[in-house]
Amino acid sequence: MNNTYLSHNNIVSSFGFDSQAAVVNIKNEVSGLQLVDNPKMLPEPFYSSLIPAEKTRSVFETLNPQQEYTRLEQILLVSLERVIKKSQLELNDRVGLIISTTKGNIDVLSEDSPFHKNRAYLGELGKIVQSFFGFKTEPIVVSNACVSGILAVAIAKRFISQGRFDHVFIASGDLVTPFILSGFHSFQALSPTLCRPYCKTRSGINIGEVAASALVTRSDANLAEEAVKILGDASCNDANHISGPSRTGEGLYRAVRSALSEAGLVSEEIDYISAHGTATSFNDEMEAIAFDRLGMQKTPLNSLKGYFGHTLGASGLMEAIIGMHSLHQNTLFTSKGFQELGVSKPINVITETTPRELKTFLKTASGFGGCNAAVIFQKLQK
Amino acid sequence: MMKDNYRIASYCHIKNNEISLNGALIFKGEGPFKTFIKMAYQHFAVDYPKFFKMDNLSKLAFMAGDVLLKHEKVSPEQEENIAIVFSNRASSLDTDRKHQESIQDVTAYYPSPAVFVYTLPNICIGEISIKYKLYSENSFFIFDAFNPDYLFEYSSSILDSGKAEKVLCGWVDFDEENYEAFIYLVSREGSFIHSTEEIKRLY
Incomplete structure (x- = not known):
């Protein structure tokens, strides 16, 4: 069987414009979440990690844009440009493009937006990214709730294994918008404090924003030094409820089982789990049941939501990228915000930055619609 | 494993107030979508009260899925590993617009979780999975237009890798009052070859 790798990568976040900025801050246990008091976003204050708009614009201007781009497009293009450059690949018909997003340019539906409402069609977003860089193949937009980002990695691998592409670039992103905040608030899912995944005192989600991009490739030439092999992947539905996670963790359990089976591994061989951990009562409990x-x-486990909040369609890819840096640095990163176990099954939440020899990690995600996804990655032999 | 060995067992269309199965008209309704889909629900004696809580996209996808899976004798009692791979152009914009309306004016601010949950296109996959107890692979793609090429390759990859036994695949789009569903079941057995050309022809 041919190998597929997750290689060059970038994260645009409140920490800065590359993966390294995010990794350094996580290693130092610094959160990007801050209290935001902006009634135009939400009638009450909320915690979030936002990408500074002014700084983004000045970084974006260096790419010589020839027309107006939305804020989401700017962060996606800035992020993906850096990955394409590092890859040194020519964008021919063997190179695919996947865009992962839950809501895309949803903010253009607002009366205040200067952009045409047609910009809300996700296919438009795909075309904008495609034509900015000159991709020769039609973009594939994945919109599968909060598993989109990690599912995109699985989808890239599947198109590569089918022989359609040799390389696939993934760009993922969602903005913090009144649309999203009001929706999660109506579910009473937003935490009035910093989120605390798996903690006894957890009280809900913080929503944040990042753009994350990466190259999935079958070629072992010019791999990033932190590149990992993609060993197995799966997505499974709970077949239970559209907004509430399964009480038995069925979909997540099955997704991990299926990914392990493809990887040819047993659960004891996983050195680290980069879990979903939104810090809602039901999600974290469901995950604990599934892992049990x-x-x-x-198995040491963390949620990175305490650093960025829940970054929706980008979260799965961004967290996989942090995971590959974790492997590369042989370091377990703290699950920020956690104090005391608050789920009914034992799980091993990482409470301090710990040096540890790491070979293999599992990334999981779960989302509305009952969807769950799991992908297993392995460090390359030196 | 031979890639070309897969077949299309059945396919279903819903558009212009008509539902057809394997090319034959099986129901004709009237009125706007809301009326039409309720008539179809009654005609096929669906008897699934959750249906009335669904948004338009989920009603459309659910009805197409229900007609096809019933015909294929898929039942919740007997678990089957059927992946669902759907695609469309408008994502969940029909419901997104409703949610946006509810938050546009600060003096009339009434966001509702019952609406917000449907602001994701893959919810309709969840609705079918719940009814038929499908604990299987899910993916929702957005394309500018129906893209048999990508769907063919993606379904083949799920079957080749053994991640599912069958794939319920296709296009379910709802935008303003325009709607269209074309879904088909890829399997080891069936009357039609699973190929890009054949999918195009059946579409």
């Missing part, structure tokens, strides 16, 4: 059923109670 999988026999992964002792």
Whole structure:
């Protein structure tokens, strides 16, 4: 079987315009979340990590844009440009483009937006990214709730294994918008404090924003030094409820089982879990039940939501990128915000930055619609 | 494994107030979508009260899925590994616009979780999965237009890798009052070859 790798990568976040900025801050246990008091966003104050708009614009101007671009387009293009450059690849018909987003340019639906409402069509977003860089193949937009970002990695691998592409660039992103905030607020899912995944005192989600981009490739030439092999992947539905996670963790359990089976590994061989951990009562409990059923109670685990909040369609890819840097640095990163175990099954939440020899990690995500996804990555042999 | 060995077992269209199965008209309704889909629900005796809580996109996808899976004798009692791979152009914009209306004016601010949950296109996959107890692979793609090429390759990859036994695949789009569903079941058995050309022809 041919190998597929997750390689060059970039994260645009409140920490800065590359993956390194995010990794350094996480290693130092610094959160990007801050209290935002802006009634135009939400009638009450909320915690979030926002990408500074002015700085983004000045960085974006260096790409010589020839027309007006939305804020989401700017962060996606800035992020993806850096990955394309590092890859040194020619964008021919063997190179695919996947855009992962839940809501895309949803902010253009607002009466205040200067952009045409047609910009809200996700296909338009795909075309804008495609034509900015001159991709020869039609973009594939993935919009599968909060598993989109990690599912995009699986989808890239599948198109590569099918022989359609040799390389696939993924660009993922969602903005913090009144649309999203009001929706999660109506679910009473927003936390009035900094989010605390898996903690006894957790009280809900913070929503944040990042753009994350990466190259998935079958070629082992010019790989990033932190590149990892993609060993197995799966997505499974809970078949239970459209907005509430399964009480038995069924979909997540099955997704991890299926990914392990493709990877040819047993659960004990996973060194680290980069979990979803939104800090809602039901999600975190569901994950603990699934990991318990999988026999992964002792596997070190974190949620990165305490650094960025929930970054929706980008979260799965961004967190996979942090995971590959974690492997590369042989370091377990703290699950920020966690104090005392607040789920009914034992899980091994990482409470301080810890040096540890790491070979293999599992990235999971779960979302509305009952969807779950799992991808297993392995460090390359030196 | 031979890639070309897959077949299309059945396919279903819903558009212009008509539902057809394997090319034959099986129901003709009237009125706007809301009326039409309720008539179809009654005609096929769907008997699934959750249906009335769904948004338009989910009603459309659910009805197409229900007609096809019933015909294929898929039942919630007997678990089957059927992946669902759907695509469309308008994502969940029909419901997105409703949610946006509810927050546009600060003096009339009434966001509702019952609306917001449908502001994701993959919810309709969840609705079918719940009814038929499908704990399987899910993916929702957005394309400018129906893209048999990508759907063919993606379904083949799920089957080749053994991640599912069958794939319920296709296009479910709802935008303003325009709607269209074309879904088909890719399987090991069936009357039609699973190929890009054949998908185009059936579409």
